[in-house]
Amino acid sequence: PYRAYRVSRAARGSVAALVRDPRSSMQIWSRHQGYPGDESYLEFHKIRWPGGLKLWRVSGANVDLGAKRPYEPRVAHDRAAGHASHFAHLLESVAQEQPGNGDGVIVAPFDTELFGHWWFEGADFLAATYRALRGRSVRAVTASQHLEAHPATTGLQLAEGSWGANGDHSMWLNDRTAWTWKRLASLEEGFWDAAPAALASTPARPALAQAARELLLAQSSDWQFIISTGAVVDYAERRFTLHCDDAERLIKALAGGELEAAGRLADELARRDDLFPNVLAQVAEALAG
Template identity: 40%
Template sequence: MTKIGIVLHSHIPYVMGHGVWPHGANYLMEAVSESYLPLLEVLESIDGENLLTFSITPVLLEQLLHPEFEATLKSYLEERLDAAIEDYHYFRRIGDEQGEVLSKFWIDFYEKQLLSNLDIAGRFKKLYLHGKIEIITSAATHGYLPLLGYDRCVDAQIKVGIKAFERFFGKRADGIWLPECAYRPSYEWVNPVTGEKSKREGIEYFLAKYGIKYFIVDSHLIEGGEAVGVYIERFNALRLLYERMKGEKRVERKALSVYTPYLVTTHPSPVAVFGRDKRTGLQVWSGEHGYPGDEWYLEFHKKRFPSGHRYWRVTHPKCDLADKKIYERKRALERIKSHAYHFRTLVEEIAGRIDDGFILAPYDTELFGHWWFEGPLFIGEVIEQFKGSDVSVDTPGNYLKERMPEEIINLPEGSWGKGGFHWIWFNEWTEWCWDKIYTCERIMIDVANSKGDERIKSLMARELLLLESSDWEFLISTISAKDYAENRIIQHYEDFMKLYELLKKKELTEQDIKYLNFIDERDRVFTFVKADYYV
């Protein structure tokens, strides 16, 4: 029997303690309210095992476990509720019955969430340990592994990610989501900033070293040919960046099937790799050609001032915001059922052309609920639809328990960014970021192998991990939060360098101790990390 594996990649960069709106803590709270809570509610209501897979990045997990997280979330939900109540009274005053109904919908939405269990991490853990879902890990701060300057830095990102997972879930993850699905094989690598050459291990070496059984790549790394990409539908700036990549030469290679896992190895313990299916991806990722662009779904971009609540429907993916029509919840719910059925028939059509395979459908979790408001209900309906199908839902980890692949392949270098390579993360707008990252990496490795204040060295390791987050380069390249990302790069670099200066001092002043306490509290992430992770 062919299986369908839905994988939801959940990731928010470290924003706790780094502002509130629009790109600080509210960035996380929006994802929790609009995506994580609705998805949890749906999955908790469905019977079954191995329904789908969640990738929860370690840096997201750390934030969900932050001592101030639940209070911050509650405050956010209360603010959204108050704004909906103000909208309701306004619509009543002007006699807008449709506005009244929709504002009451938002009131009910946030009141229900305020009454729910806000221990998000705990609810995910319960589903995982009860076998309803699989959860896999990722690199610590979603560092872009192929471009990190040293193998020890790749090793640290993966080791910290695995350790954070084990500390909370009590067991080791079977799988890992490589940040941006970015992979690099073993070869003599040239540092793109310094020109320094070094023999580098393939990413799979580190996965095997820590007992990871599988990872996921984009379809073009398996099939060969041009990348489809996933972010192109969401960020117009990537279209321009893609044009810059078109002239790059590609190495021709044998085409393989994404509907079967393979083994990749430069290590005695091979690691399985699954490839993303393009057709199921387009149906859900595309705001223009896929389900989220349906005329009856809630419009993402048009929001009422000053509440920020949404009262309009897509109407047409390309129509002006002024022409958007009022949202009709009943019609949207009807479309969910028909789209879930269409998704099922699409998967069954694919299954009819392959022999007993595995169809991998990975998406960003935040697509469901945040970008596409009705998405969590769609996920639930899809799972129910497959209960009556010849294709069954499963997880990659469970599939491998039944059918471990035998064929070993060599993967090319690439990612799931448009163009398929590293351009989104390394370009003329982000090269300065990598210069700072490489500088800090060199210092961290030297520091780890020398004597010094262990607390300062540990804080340096935490700042380096935060500096390495792939989000900063992505936000700069897509111009979606350029200033915030640039400020974060500068902040973590400067804090790292200041810590380095303190490490060289023979005696710390009272002001120095206050600074250490400030950094320790502000960046309360991976507090277990020691400098020897870089030895």
């Protein structure tokens, strides 16, 4: 049943799990079966240069880019409203199929970049969905609101898996990406070996902070994902290697006591990668734990 569960064998765990509903998710996730593939919506991949304008609509499931028809904003807006009405009705249907006394919850999670980016009309769809839910038996709530109103009491043991293709780790760990994990493993070991002494040394801290930034950037799962999909493999491999190489240079300089050189390199790299301003505090917390 669609309700909250406690992730533990004896139902005493502090982590709650909510069950994702596949039908409502597919209506929005799938460009083949769901709303985003509608022929009236803006075509994401066809762009006019110079200018970068998108002037065409999807036009159909298998329509070549050269045959795309002009985009009609008003038609697309109306389609978004119609899809929102259908989605609200679908949610009611799913809810009616669930046992219980109305304490269930339908979970349909999505990456926010889908709405307005990949699916240009997605933001309009969301707004129309909230309007379409008014007066219906299903209402919109956040996960925390539901858990507060209906605390999880039933225990659930989760199987290992992911949200990726096949429900496993194959999108990130496969023959094409195995080399990245080997590189990361050695870098992580080197970083944590150098971290205690560098953290205790004021001159070494900027280099340690930048090494942490470069390592975190290298650890982004985006690189393995892009390599596995085959989209822009050279870019992903280049970015991954860049951050690994820079982290390695900093770690080696710290380990070798070359603090002046490490500081200069850190300053240079910080002009490019200056995110995670509190990273040293997080390193200290990890070492203390």
